[in-house]
Amino acid sequence: MTPYTEKLQNCYCVPLRYTIFVLFIILISYFHIYFKRKQFQNITSKIPTIFGLPFIGIAYKLVPIKRFLYKLSACFEELSTSTYCAWLGTDPVIITIDPEIIKTIATSSEFYNKAEIIYNPLNNAIRDGIITSEVHKWKHIRKIVNGFFSHKMLMSLIPLFNHGANNGVHRLSKISNHGQHKIFDLIKRVILEISIEATMGVDMRKDAAENYELMESFSFLLERVAKDSACSTMGLGFLARTPSYYRSISFLRNFINKLIDQRTNNNTKSKDETCVYDEDFGKSFLDIALNYYGNGQLAKEDVIIESISLIGASFETVATAIYSSIVMLAMHTDVQERLYQEIHKLLPQNDIPVAYDHLKEIPYLDMVVSETLRLIPPIPLIGRQTIHTTKLTSELILPPKMPVLVPIFSLHRSKELWGSKAHLFNPDNFLPENVALRDPYIYMPFSKGARNCVGWRYAEIAVRIILMVFVRNFKFSTTFKYEDLRFLDHVSLWYDVEPKLNIELRKV
Numbered sequence: 001m002t003p004y005t006e007k008l009q010n011c012y013c014v015p016l017r018y019t020i021f022v023l024f025i026i027l028i029s030y031f032h033i034y035f036k037r038k039q040f041q042n043i044t045s046k047i048p049t050i051f052g053l054p055f056i057g058i059a060y061k062l063v064p065i066k067r068f069l070y071k072l073s074a075c076f077e078e079l080s081t082s083t084y085c086a087w088l089g090t091d092p093v094i095i096t097i098d099p100e101i102i103k104t105i106a107t108s109s110e111f112y113n114k115a116e117i118i119y120n121p122l123n124n125a126i127r128d129g130i131i132t133s134e135v136h137k138w139k140h141i142r143k144i145v146n147g148f149f150s151h152k153m154l155m156s157l158i159p160l161f162n163h164g165a166n167n168g169v170h171r172l173s174k175i176s177n178h179g180q181h182k183i184f185d186l187i188k189r190v191i192l193e194i195s196i197e198a199t200m201g202v203d204m205r206k207d208a209a210e211n212y213e214l215m216e217s218f219s220f221l222l223e224r225v226a227k228d229s230a231c232s233t234m235g236l237g238f239l240a241r242t243p244s245y246y247r248s249i250s251f252l253r254n255f256i257n258k259l260i261d262q263r264t265n266n267n268t269k270s271k272d273e274t275c276v277y278d279e280d281f282g283k284s285f286l287d288i289a290l291n292y293y294g295n296g297q298l299a300k301e302d303v304i305i306e307s308i309s310l311i312g313a314s315f316e317t318v319a320t321a322i323y324s325s326i327v328m329l330a331m332h333t334d335v336q337e338r339l340y341q342e343i344h345k346l347l348p349q350n351d352i353p354v355a356y357d358h359l360k361e362i363p364y365l366d367m368v369v370s371e372t373l374r375l376i377p378p379i380p381l382i383g384r385q386t387i388h389t390t391k392l393t394s395e396l397i398l399p400p401k402m403p404v405l406v407p408i409f410s411l412h413r414s415k416e417l418w419g420s421k422a423h424l425f426n427p428d429n430f431l432p433e434n435v436a437l438r439d440p441y442i443y444m445p446f447s448k449g450a451r452n453c454v455g456w457r458y459a460e461i462a463v464r465i466i467l468m469v470f471v472r473n474f475k476f477s478t479t480f481k482y483e484d485l486r487f488l489d490h491v492s493l494w495y496d497v498e499p500k501l502n503i504e505l506r507k508v
């Protein structure tokens with residue numbers, strides 16, 4: 001072979017080898033997709049299915065996160081269905097707002113596990129805690145955590161909720177009567193302080209700077225986890241796990257570790273000075289958890305993880321519920337006036353603390369809060385997955401580990417389920433006679449069944465007490481239009497643009 005022909009051969013052979021290699025990869029991928037789709041044919045042939053693009057499915061439609069909730073909702077209307085299957089990455093998921101199916105996944109022990117496809121990013125950040133853990137570990141932890149939410153414990157927190165509410169009034173007063181303000185951060189701070197006092201038994205108000213960093217770390221982490229979820233379906237989750245993401249995790253862990261050490265030291269003293277409770281009443285979650293740690297039923301790592309889980313799960317959700325209720329009242333001043341009258345009649349003097357019995361005599365507040373949680377559910381999307389092969393409906397048999405997602409946001413706004421005015425704020429939706437007519441599984445801000453929100457009673461009491469104190473002190477208004485509200489899924493629900501509010505101090 002002459003040097004010329006050898007050069008010519010090399011010149012053609014290298015691209016040819018690459019072409020064959022690429023064709024081979026395409027062929028393998030084609031067969032992979034073909035067999036994967038065939039494997040799920042007994043599901044995809046029975047319900048409307050969106051296959052999307054090979055390997056990423058419809059994941060590209062869900063990024064940016066701004067469109068995520070709205071896209072999920074739109075598919076129900078486009079496909080005229082209450083249950084559809086969509087390929088997210090290389091796996092199919094069932095997405096449903098069908099109350100019958102929701103009842104099955106909420107109540108059947110076959111669906112106790114959380115859907116890995118959406119919870120893995122949270123599990124990466126807060127390893128194997130109550131929110132994401134698999135059924136065996138979850139049962140053990142849930143039993144321990146349930147202890148913190150007994151009636152007696154919740155009653156012991158009422159002075160703390162009142163104290164936190166008054167603290168909020170003090171801070172809001174400083175910006176009242178001075179134009180429109182963003183107040184979500186202020187509310188989040190107040191609620192974070194309450195959450196930490198309740199769960200850790202430590203007064204956080206003294207350490208404002210650390211408190212702020214803590215709030216920022218939680219919020220940043222939730223935002224990263226949401227991005228991780230969206231990108232992971234395309235295999236790009238690592239893009240969300242930046243150095244700041246790891247710094248936030250380590251900041252939170254160190255913070256909780258420090259509190260645990262502080263608390264363990266204090267517990268050895270005869271009288272605990274940092275504990276904010278009356279000794280006759282309950283203890284903090286940390287006290288209970290440390291007890292289990294002491295007798296070997298919980299590892300220290302579990303105490304750290306469950307503490308982060310409880311603070312994380314409680315503070316953004318409760319803050320969002322309170323802030324959203326205020327936004328709704330500011331946008332619907334007739335509702336606000338009626339609510340004020342109800343509260344004023346019950347508690348004519350501003351300095352009387354709200355007691356548990358007062359909460360039984362505020363039906364209109366109950367309706368306002370329920371309607372707010374319908375339109376603006378702080379957790380907009382949940383998901384479970386099968387443990388074994390399981391019958392979901394008479395037609396659908398699901399293989400193990402098949403995820404079923406419930407977009408609570410879409411469920412609560414479905415015109416099929418809530419009527420043509422489903423998108424509008426109307427507390428009358430929660431008049432007892434209207435509630436009695438509805439399927440209970442079309443409303444689930446706290447989820448339902450054994451794996452529902454463990455803190456729902458805590459949340460209901462805290463939100464009501466704080467709102468009563470705020471509404472009796474201030475009149476809220478805004479120029480922001482209800483129709484312009486848009487929401488994002490950052491694990492918890494976020495406002496795309498936060499409405500500014502006018503806060504007017506009421507004359508007593």
Ligand code: HEM
Nearest residue numbers: 131313314317318321378379382445446447453454455459
């Ligand atoms: C308005 C406030 C709240 C709302 C709307 C809310 C909503 C929810 C929802 C929908 C779930 C189910 C999540 C899922 O299935 O993935 C959940 C779970 C959970 N929530 Fe809440 N939550 C609120 C407040 C709280 C509070 C105050 C705490 C604790 C103090 C808390 C602790 C938890 C925990 C630990 C779980 C996981 C339970 C388990 O898997 O066993 N939440 N919450």
